[in-house]
Amino acid sequence: MRRIAPLYPLFADLTGRRVLVVGGGVVAERKVRSLMDCGATVHVGAPALTPLLKAWLNEGRLTHYDGAFRESWLAGVWLVIAATDVRSVNMRVKHAADARRILANVVDDPELSSFQVPSIVDRAPLTIAISSAGVAPVLARRVRERLEGLFDHTLAQLTQLAGDYRPAIRQAHPDARDRCRFYDWLLDGPVMAHLRNGSTRLAEQTLRDKLDAPHQGNAALLTLITARSDDPGFLTLRGLRALNEADAVATDSRLGERMVSMARRDADRHALLPEHLAHPDRCANALLALFPTYQRVTALIAADDLDETGLREVTDIIQRGGVLCSVVPGAPPTPA
Numbered sequence: 368m369r370r371i372a373p374l375y376p377l378f379a380d381l382t383g384r385r386v387l388v389v390g391g392g393v394v395a396e397r398k399v400r401s402l403m404d405c406g407a408t409v410h411v412g413a414p415a416l417t418p419l420l421k422a423w424l425n426e427g428r429l430t431h432y433d434g435a436f437r438e439s440w441l442a443g444v445w446l447v448i449a450a451t452d453v454r455s456v457n458m459r460v461k462h463a464a465d466a467r468r469i470l471a472n473v474v475d476d477p478e479l480s481s482f483q484v485p486s487i488v489d490r491a492p493l494t495i496a497i498s499s500a501g502v503a504p505v506l507a508r509r510v511r512e513r514l515e516g517l518f519d520h521t522l523a524q525l526t527q528l529a530g531d532y533r534p535a536i537r538q539a540h541p542d543a544r545d546r547c548r549f550y551d552w553l554l555d556g557p558v559m560a561h562l563r564n565g566s567t568r569l570a571e572q573t574l575r576d577k578l579d580a581p582h583q584g585n586a587a588l589l590t591l592i593t594a595r596s597d598d599p600g601f602l603t604l605r606g607l608r609a610l611n612e613a614d615a616v617a618t619d620s621r622l623g624e625r626m627v628s629m630a631r632r633d634a635d636r637h638a639l640l641p642e643h644l645a646h647p648d649r650c651a652n653a654l655l656a657l658f659p660t661y662q663r664v665t666a667l668i669a670a671d672d673l674d675e676t677g678l679r680e681v682t683d684i685i686q687r688g689g690v691l692c693s694v695v696p697g698a699p700p701t702p703a
Contacts, residue, residue, distance in 0.1 A: 378496070381402065383406065383408060386447070387410045387444045387446075388409060388411045388447075390448075390452075391416040392417060395420070396420055410430045411431050412431075413431075413451075414433065414435065436451075441469060444467075444469055446469060447471045449473045454479075457473045475504075477501025477502060483500065483501045485497055486507040486511040488514045493518075519605070525559055528570070535578050557691050558573050561573060561691075587663075587691065588663045588664070588692075589666065589690050589693075590665045591666050591693070592626075592666065593669075593673070594626060594667055597621075602629060614661040615660075615661040615664045616635070616665050618637070620638050620640055644672045648684065650668075650677075654685060655688045
């Protein structure tokens with residue numbers, strides 16, 4: 368088995384830096400788009416351009432070198448991407464780049480490349496990159512697809528908030544370990560819950576309040592999962608996250624143990640009996656009784672136990688009791 372050299376992971380700031388793409392087809396078009404999104408000054412060398420590349424050229428978003436590859440195109444370039452369908456041309460580009468100590472990527476040809484473009488999960492400004500060193504791109508894509516589901520798009524908003532308030536966070540938490548605990552709270556606590564509920568202003572206000580009183584107790588959180596089946600395969604990703612983050616799980620006795628098995632092993636278990644679910648007041652009070660013993664509770668309730676009105680009454684009572692509450696519907700079973 369041949370040894371695959373490990374790659375050095377690198378996130379490059381290309382803002383205002385000249386980058387050359389050799390090739391004018393659809394593959395080059397895809398590379399140009401991502402480079403422009405990063406703020407690079409893009410130069411494209413090719414005898415012909417796709418309609419979209421021509422449109423970008425007419426808009427002044429790129430510079431075009433017309434004709435076959437010339438080594439002079441590499442003047443002032445920070446990195447180059449060869450995206451032609453002729454390997455001999457790609458080899459010329461790579462060798463010319465090596466002679467000038469310019470990093471070069473040859474699309475779908477790792478042996479010719481001095482850097483690889485990873486598969487990414489884009490939650491800008493958060494970016495998660497996955498690489499197989501160019502030898503198993505399908506595997507990298509599969510990993511990316513799984514990570515796409517694990518990290519929802521609210522992480523982009525959370526990352527932006529963390530960046531905006533970084534100086535204030537460092538001032539409020541000068542100790543590195545204390546600051547690390549704060550970031551754990553930011554990711555796992557009410558700020559993220561507010562963002563997932565679409566309450567951006569409330570999320571920011573919660574962050575500011577925590578910075579004003581850094582040692583104040585964390586807000587209590589309750590997540591209600593309404594399940595239409597006891598099959599854990601019908602849990603949504605938000606539901607799985609809530610079960611994995613819970614200190615305690617309260618379960619509708621009708622759902623059995625299959626759903627609960629997806630929770631953290633060290634989470635305490637509590638039963639919601641039929642009499643608890645017979646009326647919204649009783650359900651809400653049974654759940655409120657778990658606080659303040661626990662900070663994060665997830666409740667699994669059969670969807671037909673509480674109609675939409677009843678569920679709204681439960682969440683209203685919970686929130687009036689000082690506990691942040693969100694509802695996560697379970698995915699409906701697929702009809703036979």
